[in-house]
Amino acid sequence: MEQVNWGIIGCGDVTEVKSGPAFAKIEKSQLVAVMRRDAEKAADYAQRHHVQKWYVDAEALINDPDINAIYVATPPDSHADYAIRAMRAGKPVYVEKPMALTYAECEAMNRVSQETGVPLFVAFYRRALPYFLKIKELVDQQVIGDIRYVHIQLNKDPQANELGDQAQPGWRVSPDVSGGGHFHDLASHQFDFLEFILGPIKAASGIARNQAGLYQADDIVVANFEFESGVLGTGNWCFTVNKEQRLDETQLIGSKGKITFAFFEKFHIKLETETVVEDFTIPFPEHVQQPLIQRIVDELCGGDKSPSTGETGARTSRILDQITAS
Structure with a gap:
């Protein structure tokens, strides 16, 4: 064209x-x-x-x-x-x-x-954002050595439209429309990016439950996953905590240090090794x-070529389906 x-x-x-x-x-x-x-x-x-x-x-x-x-x-x-x-x-x-x-x-x-x-x-789109490309650069350069494991933790409080007698939860928590709940909406970004920097996930499993009864979809998920490279991963997602318990933190643990970053709410990356503690602040662009x-x-x-295709996108949906199969 x-x-x-x-x-x-x-x-x-x-x-x-x-x-x-x-x-x-x-x-x-x-x-x-x-x-x-x-x-x-x-x-x-x-x-x-x-x-x-x-x-x-x-x-x-x-x-x-x-x-x-x-x-x-x-x-x-x-x-x-x-x-x-x-x-x-x-x-x-x-x-x-x-x-x-x-x-x-x-x-x-x-x-x-x-x-x-x-x-x-x-x-x-995280596959093309400077913030996430910096994380990929640090991993590719083996600044923290060989990656041993990944841990994702995402806690969010319920949205206003999900609470009260007149609650009208949106389509994102209607599985017939969205495929799942907030986990499907948000964790899809997380797993796609992790595959982008660490390679394919070969196996994933988990437990998905609805604890608070605010809507039809699951509101808490815990998961284990394994990359083809041998890197292991764990994660927990809860969408019914109070505001004080909000947390968006992912850690990449390597043989020589760790990288801590957020997927959604912050623009800071923290690098820690035996010799270096360094913070990077890289805001998202307007669009x-x-x-x-x-x-x-x-x-x-x-x-x-674009880094995000139908083939890579489908892999993420496969992981989500495996984790929430229970």
């Missing part, structure tokens, strides 16, 4: 700042049209973001001759359907994470990509998906 002309299916919250504006800020890229089933909201988004066209029908957007690439930003229950339709129409797809409801749906999406030869990408979208546009225009 000489120019990537994007259409967005599902212009909700994630597209307001994280992704949507980035499509117009990248060379050889522009946002041509958006689609949302609510006509008033679709028109409002298009006006506010200076987008030429808007639709209420996904098929109409997919078949728009002015569009040659599709960003699927709907909840996961429709990812496979829209992505497959777009690829069969010959248009590369960038799909939100988690990639689909299940690993089986991810496999179906990848089969269509292989059959049609149309590229498929997934929005695991956190822009570096990855840039890599995707580069690939579609004949440049280097």
Whole structure:
């Protein structure tokens, strides 16, 4: 391609700042049209973001001759359907994470990509963010020696809409729509990045339970996992603690030291060895998906390959399914 002309299916919250504006800020890229089933909201988004066209029908957007690439930003229950339709129409797809409801749906999406030869990408944008690339650099340089194990700990308090007599939990904790709960939404980023820096996870298991009864999905998960390299991992995720117990911390323990970092709430990396204690502060960019979208546009225009693909995205869904199988 000489120019990537994007259409967005599902212009909700994630597209307001994280992704949507980035499509117009990248060379050889522009946002041509958006689609949302609510006509008033679709028109409002298009006006506010200076987008030429808007639709209420996904098929109409997919078949728009002015569009040659599709960003699927709907909840996961429709990812496979829209992505497959777009690829069969010959248009590369960038799909939100988690990639689909299940690993089986991810496999179906990848089969269509292989059959049609149309590229498929997934929005695991930490693979391109400077903060996380610094962690990868430290690991690759073996600053803390050989990695022995990983530990993830994520504690969050319930969201306001999940509490009280009038609670109306959102789609992220409705398994029929999201594939799981907050664990699926957030841990997908964590496992994708860990595979990016440490290689494939060959086995994973866990226990997922609903303790607080605030919604249908699990609200606490514990897990064990093993990388093909021999590195071992553990993790625990709880989404019903009080605010004082909030914690977002991951540790990479090596033979010569450790790296401590956060996935979501902080911008600090702490490196500790026998001879060095060093802190790095690397804020996220305004549009956190822009570096990855840039890599995707580069690939579609004949440049280097994107680090996040349908194949890597599917691996993450496989891990989530294994951990929550109980």
